Amino acid sequence: MKLKLKIWKQKNAKSDGAFETYDLDGVAPEMSFVEMLALLNQTLAQQGREPVAFDHDCHEGICGSCGMYINGYPHGLVKGLTTCLLSMRHFKDGETIVIEPWRAKPFPVVKDLIVDRSALDKIQVAGGFISVTTGAAADANAVLVSKKKSDLAFDSAVCIGCGACVAACKNASAMLFVSAKISQYALLPQGRPEAKERVRAMIAEMDKQAFGSCSNTGACEAQCPKQIKLFNIARLNREYYKSY
Amino acid sequence: MITLNSKIPEGPLEEKWTRYKKEAKLVNPANKKKLDIIVVGTGISGAPAASSLGELGYNVKVFCYQDTPRRAHSVAAQGGINAAKNYKNDGDSVYRLFYDVIKGGDFRAREANVYRIAEVSNQIIDHFTAIGVPFAREYGGTLTTRSFGGVQVSRTFYSSGQTGQQVLLGAYSSLNRQIKAGTVTMFPRREMLDLVVIDGKARGIIVRNLITGEIERHSAHAVVLATGGYGTIYYLSTLAVNSNASAAWKAYKRGAAFANPSFVQIHPSSVPQMNEFQSKLTLMSESLRNDGRVWVPKAKGDKRPANEIPEEERDYYLERRYPAFGNLVPRDVASRAAKERCDAGYGVGPTGLAVNLDFRDAIKKQGKKAIEEKYGNLFEMYKDITGIDSYVEPMRIYPAGHYTMGGLWVDYELMTTITGLFAIGEANFSDHGANRLGASSLMQGAGDGYFILPYTISNYLAPEIKVPRIKTDTPEFQEAEERAVERINRLLSVKGKQTATDFHKRLGKIMWDHCGMTRTEAGLTEALKLIGELREEFWKDLLVPGSADELNQELEKAGRVADFLELGELMVTDALNRRESCGAHFREESQTPDHEALRNDDKFAYVAAWEYNNDQPPVLHREDLKFEFVELKQRSYK
Numbered sequence: 001m002k003l004k005l006k007i008w009k010q011k012n013a014k015s016d017g018a019f020e021t022y023d024l025d026g027v028a029p030e031m032s033f034v035e036m037l038a039l040l041n042q043t044l045a046q047q048g049r050e051p052v053a054f055d056h057d058c059h060e061g062i063c064g065s066c067g068m069y070i071n072g073y074p075h076g077l078v079k080g081l082t083t084c085l086l087s088m089r090h091f092k093d094g095e096t097i098v099i100e101p102w103r104a105k106p107f108p109v110v111k112d113l114i115v116d117r118s119a120l121d122k123i124q125v126a127g128g129f130i131s132v133t134t135g136a137a138a139d140a141n142a143v144l145v146s147k148k149k150s151d152l153a154f155d156s157a158v159c160i161g162c163g164a165c166v167a168a169c170k171n172a173s174a175m176l177f178v179s180a181k182i183s184q185y186a187l188l189p190q191g192r193p194e195a196k197e198r199v200r201a202m203i204a205e206m207d208k209q210a211f212g213s214c215s216n217t218g219a220c221e222a223q224c225p226k227q228i229k230l231f232n233i234a235r236l237n238r239e240y241y242k243s244y
Numbered sequence: 245m246i247t248l249n250s251k252i253p254e255g256p257l258e259e260k261w262t263r264y265k266k267e268a269k270l271v272n273p274a275n276k277k278k279l280d281i282i283v284v285g286t287g288i289s290g291a292p293a294a295s296s297l298g299e300l301g302y303n304v305k306v307f308c309y310q311d312t313p314r315r316a317h318s319v320a321a322q323g324g325i326n327a328a329k330n331y332k333n334d335g336d337s338v339y340r341l342f343y344d345v346i347k348g349g350d351f352r353a354r355e356a357n358v359y360r361i362a363e364v365s366n367q368i369i370d371h372f373t374a375i376g377v378p379f380a381r382e383y384g385g386t387l388t389t390r391s392f393g394g395v396q397v398s399r400t401f402y403s404s405g406q407t408g409q410q411v412l413l414g415a416y417s418s419l420n421r422q423i424k425a426g427t428v429t430m431f432p433r434r435e436m437l438d439l440v441v442i443d444g445k446a447r448g449i450i451v452r453n454l455i456t457g458e459i460e461r462h463s464a465h466a467v468v469l470a471t472g473g474y475g476t477i478y479y480l481s482t483l484a485v486n487s488n489a490s491a492a493w494k495a496y497k498r499g500a501a502f503a504n505p506s507f508v509q510i511h512p513s514s515v516p517q518m519n520e521f522q523s524k525l526t527l528m529s530e531s532l533r534n535d536g537r538v539w540v541p542k543a544k545g546d547k548r549p550a551n552e553i554p555e556e557e558r559d560y561y562l563e564r565r566y567p568a569f570g571n572l573v574p575r576d577v578a579s580r581a582a583k584e585r586c587d588a589g590y591g592v593g594p595t596g597l598a599v600n601l602d603f604r605d606a607i608k609k610q611g612k613k614a615i616e617e618k619y620g621n622l623f624e625m626y627k628d629i630t631g632i633d634s635y636v637e638p639m640r641i642y643p644a645g646h647y648t649m650g651g652l653w654v655d656y657e658l659m660t661t662i663t664g665l666f667a668i669g670e671a672n673f674s675d676h677g678a679n680r681l682g683a684s685s686l687m688q689g690a691g692d693g694y695f696i697l698p699y700t701i702s703n704y705l706a707p708e709i710k711v712p713r714i715k716t717d718t719p720e721f722q723e724a725e726e727r728a729v730e731r732i733n734r735l736l737s738v739k740g741k742q743t744a745t746d747f748h749k750r751l752g753k754i755m756w757d758h759c760g761m762t763r764t765e766a767g768l769t770e771a772l773k774l775i776g777e778l779r780e781e782f783w784k785d786l787l788v789p790g791s792a793d794e795l796n797q798e799l800e801k802a803g804r805v806a807d808f809l810e811l812g813e814l815m816v817t818d819a820l821n822r823r824e825s826c827g828a829h830f831r832e833e834s835q836t837p838d839h840e841a842l843r844n845d846d847k848f849a850y851v852a853a854w855e856y857n858n859d860q861p862p863v864l865h866r867e868d869l870k871f872e873f874v875e876l877k878q879r880s881y882k
Contacts, residue, residue: 012794030518032629038745039521045743045789045798053795055311057484059524060625062409063315085628110455111795118432121312125424129417130375134296134694135367137374141331144385154378154403157410161314190376 001027001088004096005040007052013108013116019098033076033086034059034066037099054113061085061225064160067167068113069100074164074223082162082225102163104172106209117163119209120177127201128181130190149187156183158226165220165228171212176220178202179236180228186239196243203240246501246661246855248867252356253656257342257873261360264656268699269706276301277427279705280464280713282449284436284491286313288321288408288686289669290470291415292693298422300698302705305462306419307434307451309486309800314416317472317484318689321408322529322622323392324400325372325686327365332389336397338362343874345684348394348574349649349677350827350843351876352504352851354869356656357674364695365687369401371694377414379403390618391534392682394574394881400683405529405622411686415693434460435800436491437728439467439498439665442720446665450721450728454800457793459728461721463714466664466701469495470693473648473670475508477808477815478760479752481645482514482527488804489811492652492671500660501853501865503653503673505811506819509680509828510761511646512578513639515629516598525644526629528601529622530682533571535606535615536639538562538578540590540599550592550600550638561585565838569881576679576828576841577881579643583761584839586642593640602638643761647685649676649828650818653853653867657700658692661855666701668692673851678827732792735802740785744801747782751775751805751812759816762830768820772813779809814854814862821864824848836878845876 003024010017024040031039034056041051057065066083070076076086091097099113107115157180165176182199185191191198214233221230253260253267271279279302283294286308294306308316330336341362346353373379373387379401382388389398403410422428433454440448440463448463474489475481496502513532514525539558546553561581563570573581582599585591592598607615612635616623623634632639652660652667654674659666669689676684758764758771782805790796825834825841826848834842843849851867 028519028521031521032523035521035523038523041798042743042745045787046741048787048789050789051798053797057310057315057486058317058320059485060320060526061628062320062406063310063317063484064319065310065315080624081628085625087628087631089631114795117311121314121420121430124314124417125420129421131421132371132374133299134292134371134418134698137367137370140329140370140373140379141386143373145381146385147381147383150378150381153376154380154410157378157403157413158406160319160409161312184378185376188376188378190374 001093006098008100029089031088034084053111059084064162067162074167102167126205127198153187156180168219168223173214174211175214179232182236183232199239251655268703275709282464283468285470287316288318288689289693295418298427304428307431318412322405323531324402324407324683326683327369334397344395348681353677364691393572394681438724445663461716468666475645478645490807493807501653503853504650505815507649509647510579510643513641514644516642536601544589566881573881598640600638738786744805748805
């Protein structure tokens with residue numbers, strides 16, 4: 001396949017960026033989106049031109065490194081996939097593809113398609129943990145947890161921290177991201193002792209990092225590559241009210 | 245010249261670790277905060293080590309190349325984590341876990357280390373559960389387990405097909421708790437370029453800030469490498485594409501012996517290669533072999549779609565060759581068996597380099613829902629990549645480079661041959677011998693980090709309390725920084741025509757062809773020559789665009805490939821030296837009449853630890869393996 005790629009190029013956080021257009025030939029339909037970009041970079045490097053910087057690592061949809069708008073949609077329009085698993089089968093020969101970094105105030109551009117997502121880590125540092133010191137745990141079966149609740153906690157815990165939910169939200173809200181962690185711990189008896197402190201601390205940090213408010217449009221859920229559900233946000237709100 | 249002293253405590257196997265802990269020196273809580281520890285890597289050994297050392301009160305500095313510690317490649321481990329809980333009442337015990345790992349590793353690991361990891365395995369599960377890791381459960385609310393290759397009990401705890409993610413995020417949460425408490429400082433997007441050794445002790449590291457390109461000096465009283473394995477040397481592997489050997493390799497060049505570098509696990513089930521642009525081979529968890537049956541057609545070159553081949557024309561070759569373990573033989577055995585069938589012309593798929601992994605019978609027996617619950621995400625991932633629905637037709641799988649049993653040589657305290665430099669998790673060589681059993685890597689990584697290193701490092705640091713904070717303006721730091729800068733400049737100044745990726749692909753092919761699933765004297769000798777030539781070409785024709793003082797991913801890759809070009813040679817040298825087959829190291833010259841690995845215990849029951857010798861060939865040091873508690877036997881899974 002032949003493609004026209006319009007890609008955001010930006011030297012660093014301080015400089016202005018702009019779209020640059022590249023023609024790319026030899027794209028195979030079984031390539032993944034990041035393999036297609038790697039092919040572009042290989043071609044550019046051989047021509048002595050500067051490659052496009054982008055984050056990618058595991059290539060199996062689990063590390064959360066990759067992430068970019070593909071034709072305006074975080075990770076592209078195919079449901080439940082990260083950029084690294086998005087197959088080029090979903091694109092047509094001759095198509096123009098527009099590729100941009102996440103656009104959100106808390107995610108400043110580092111270079112080209114790479115953004116700084118450390119604001120997400122800061123929220124986790126504020127309270128995304130259960131305070132059990134190594135060595136202090138009782139036998140794993142000492143506390144029984146219903147399979148249903150445990151499975152629900154797992155469904156929330158699969159968040160990969162890619163930031164697509166923030167990028168999809170018109171308010172750049174991180175509510176789905178925060179609610180996934182809050183839900184995981186709220187559903188498990190192990191997480192209950194610190195539930196109040198946790199939800200307040202994480203919400204306070206989220207606000208401090210200048211993420212926007214949630215207006216319940218559901219764009220985050222629609223674009224989440226791990227298909228984390230909106231009802232986690234309802235649970236987050238409930239946990240937050242309960243904490244006062 | 246280094247000397248190997250494994251420092252294994254005296255006494256019966258069951259008492260060694262208890263005895264060690266009883267005698268190990270401690271550091272007073274008030275003194276701990278005066279001691280700095282550097283941890284490089286935030287995977288399933290680094291994050292546990294950093295958080296538990298932080299909990300103890302040490303001042304910990306943690307480094308990773310990713311933008312956040314949560315992305316370390318342990319996140320991609322799928323199947324599970326082993327422990328000797330015996331929750332299934334199926335005859336498991338610490339001893340049995342120990343024995344399975346020793347046997348699975350084909351009797352090339354240290355008894356004392358393996359027994360210790362089996363001993364702490366239960367605590368790991370307790371700890372992860374307490375910090376909110378959602379392991380799979382039974383309806384009654386207890387934890388459940390499943391089976392893995394090379395064992396006959398069910399001892400693998402799991403979270404669907406993404407156990408690595410769940411335990412890694414658990415460890416990441418503990419790390420975050422310590423970052424908040426102020427005991428741990430996190431330095432993401434840093435790549436270690438060198439180790440600083442002062443008066444014979446590891447005292448710091450040189451890193452490159454991958455955003456700005458700045459070279460930084462960081463000092464500590466002790467340095468811990470938790471930097472993973474070197475499976476990406478094959479270019480196509482199941483690893484994250486940025487995984488690399490550079491930190492361990494720099495330590496080797498500073499005097500840390502590298503043990504058993506040729507022991508590489510080729511995982512039997514990955515999605516086969518589809519085209520030349522492919523950047524990695526995606527793993528399909530071994531747990532799938534609990535329910536999936538492996539087969540190829542009985543007729544050579546049978547190109548019919550799998551579902552049209554009737555039962556009697558299918559060769560379930562693992563069940564045929566290994567009736568006792570069937571589809572759950574260890575990885576090295578399963579990989580070689582797949583290669584044997586494909587090389588003989590029975591492979592399936594467009595390239596003929598694949599075998600079927602079929603869930604038809606399991607779905608018939610248990611229902612689609614049960615299979616979906618156990619492996620849902622794996623089936624989805626397989627479909628995303630190949631477009632094939634494995635609920636309807638078999639998966640096609642083929643072996644791929646996966647895990648490295650070899651690594652930095654460490655003694656019982658997990659210290660390398662450089663005083664004060666520790667190596668944990670996949671970065672060391674310690675527990676898996678010549679082949680690792682499935683679901684043992686998370687166990688070993690977390691065990692090293694949570695429950696072993698905190699004791700052994702304290703024993704080392706106790707006399708260090710008199711040493712003030714290490715300064716970074718010493719000649720040793722200066723020399724190491726200059727060396728790192730000089731190397732970067734050298735990479736940038738070649739200005740040739742081929743990218744780092746071009747060279748990486750070629751090196752990968754040499755390694756896969758000659759130092760992969762099977763090895764021969766002639767092939768290895770050829771590989772030595774080819775690697776030497778390729779390395780020469782690399783330094784004459786490498787192309788790295790951009791500069792050093794900016795985010796430059798091509799420069800990062802070039803540095804890693806340059807190190808792989810040296811490591812490859814050491815792997816081949818080690819494989820040549822070991823004229824026996826054991827576990828994953830299969831020398832064609834040494835096999836039983838039915839093509840199983842044939843060990844030579846008289847000559848090779850040792851750990852091969854290689855010492856760097858500048859431009860001269862590396863020096864081999866042998867650590868003889870003494871088996872006092874188990875009997876050396878020909879491994880059999882029949």
